[in-house]
Amino acid sequence: MDLNVEGTSARIPPGSHICQLYNKVDEIRNVTARLLLTGLNGSERCLFAGTPASVREIEDALDKMGAEVEALKESGQLIMQTDREPFLVGKRFDPYHLLSTHNTFIAQAHRDGWRGVRISIDMTWLTRDVATPEQILKYEAASDAVFTFQNAPIIALMHYDYSKLPGALVVELLKLHPIAVVGKYIKRNPYYLNSEQYLLKILRANRERTNTGARAVGDDAAHRR
Template structure:
């Protein structure tokens, strides 16, 4: 059975699978992986296929890191060894070369994230993904390589996603407090807190309250990411304000949200909560 592991608790030598449909959640998990890898002295490389290198660098920088700088970010073509298309054996050989280079440069090991969308390209035949995941497994012996392979649920079919889950000893995912067709509430890794997406009303306020209560227990300051929230009513807004007002001295809640959500929170009484700070998209209150 594949073990589900918080991304910041992956150990040296772990080979994990991330299947995602939420881009924000994927980037959050990658940022947490990068920070954890740097804290243990690894060199970090993020191989990207769909996202532009500069865009991914900016996104990871915006989510912070071990030292405030982005990891090495490379297009997947760098693992093709000059070929016009992906060759699994060449890709594994080049990853192995990067492990040796990291150790030679004084790092404890190499941590990589690999965007597996390369396997859906027309140049990749059906066997390349199977060969890659099979051959790269030998590199994890000795704990010098740690990797997260990323699978986009909109790119791969259920059979391929099932295969990916089987061949990876671990999977990484965010802790999900609530999920239904209109609302998702999950743990945010960087900065630590809670992310809410969709539409939030009083009927789901208890789920939000539970998520915030855990953040109060785990985090000094609570970061509440509402950037992907399209609607909030007064009942749900009251849960946020009560949680912030109940924080001990010297602790605060930071809410990141778009302007319509900020207006609702203001009407609900956000100005009267000294421990609440609001960062508004395209502005700050």
Template sequence: MEDLRPGDHACLTYSDAEERLDIVAAFVRDGIGAGQKVVCFTDQSGPPDLAGELAERDVKPTDGGQLTIRDNDAAWLSGGQVSAANMIEMLSVELEAAHRDGYAGLRVTADMCWATRPVAAVDELLVFETRVADLFAEGRLIAVCQYDRQRFDHVTLAFAAKAHARAVAAAVYHEDPLLRICRQHAPPGIRLAGEIDYRRVPELNHALAEALRLGGDIHVNLAHLTFMDAAAAAAIGQAALSLQPGRAMAIVCGRAVRKVLDLVGATDQPAVRVRLAHGRP
């Protein structure tokens, strides 16, 4: 995500909704920090829902309209019809408005699931992804198109990957049917989902070591972790011990995981802050 530059047209394919939101939040946060106009087109959640998800990931609302969240129904599917030409024209207008208002550029992210609806022809999606390339020529536009692997067929996903010059994905340190360990982009840190025991402590240590190198506070998201043994909890506690003064570790977890962290003394450290995940056992 940090390597994206104005003029880049990137594709994000995902199967984990939380991972998608982390990446979108990082994309939005970086655009705001760079003084760019940011526009998010959302399909799977309405604008208020997406605004709330961004706020949970430390992306705050901006003054003056720097960040705009639009519903795909109102943007792409106005009147029940969608066309590549209208979509490209809308982005052209946004690009000129951003320039006129003095922004450093325009940053756009769009949930492309509108193309899976009966009222939207998927061939218009293919035309859009092909013709929109001209808008990136001047280096004022940067865009990430989001594709849900569970909603699109393999042929369309393959085309989307080919139509974009760049690809965006979370760093995955381990993935199997029982456990997924990946980088969390916003707030920065790592996320674990599933079950972890002593056998996956090396992968956990690797993920924690990379998070430590990033600087700042570390966020350890264990909200979707259903089991953790003492060895894995101790690894998290050891990482917290290695934090330099002024840095903190924020942990989100369920009550069962919190008990294990308490047992090994990880939560007793001054640098550790723990918050129980809403609705988790």
């Protein structure tokens, strides 16, 4: 099975866009190693990006599962990344640049003969001090549109330390993922809004704010007269 959390398993189809909310770093290892191993055994190219400590833990877990980690890395099938720079633009987080790196990764893997790709990124590590909540949500909404609705040959697992996020951002993140891993549970998200619905929601909210601002300006001008 693709996902295994505390003995609970789930099959994840291509195009899946998964969110893991964690507050202990070892929760990343336990979920990601199994996801990557399934992809490696299925002739898929796999990438994990996170802290050096997380990379070591996942490599150790893969080794214990029987994967020949060094050989897989040498062949280019397994990529372990501890440098944030390739995912950023001049030390800035650009949601569309990050999405383009995924599309490039998919295209190159296809040219190299792999059946698909799996990407797992510790987003708390990647976005620390360089991204706003709005930028993170733009990335997640765009990813949902590209991966889920185009049935792209990718399974993407993004990790967020919920103890370091505003509560409102956690709620919005859940809305953008059809599948979430929270603690010991794999959840099919009943609050999921697809990217089209979510973007319409944002447009309505922006329109309401604009109208409210315009009314306030008009009231102020009338008061001054």
